[in-house]
Amino acid sequence: MKKVIGLLDNRFIVTIINVSPTETKKNVITLFDQHAVDERIRFENLLDGYRSHDGGFLSSDLVSPISVTVDHNHMKIIEEFIAKFEFIGLKFKILNNTLTVTSVPKCLLKRAEKEVSNL
16 A cells, blocks of 8 residues: 655655565655655656667767777676666777777666757
8 A cells, every 4th residue: 555645844755665575564654855755756757758668778870990908807797787788778889908889778778969059
């Protein structure tokens, strides 16, 4: 059971939530900062606009790919998480000890374009 009780100090949403999966009714009073909740909802809605059909994030190709030299130990870690990087929209190629970033999450590219246009 979830029930909204009201506002506390015009800042917190007061709720009662049943935290017991069994028949013993164990309810707790929970407070949510209404501004943090609003920010979280806005953030989730923003992210939804950048998600692909598989739940990952859309990528934008870089006009000029970025190459960096990475030591062997760090490259092993990067290689271990390639699928996770691609899921969040970061794509790159690896050749020997050089990592070349070819695509970044679309939301980051849009922000960078906006910042450049404001200069």
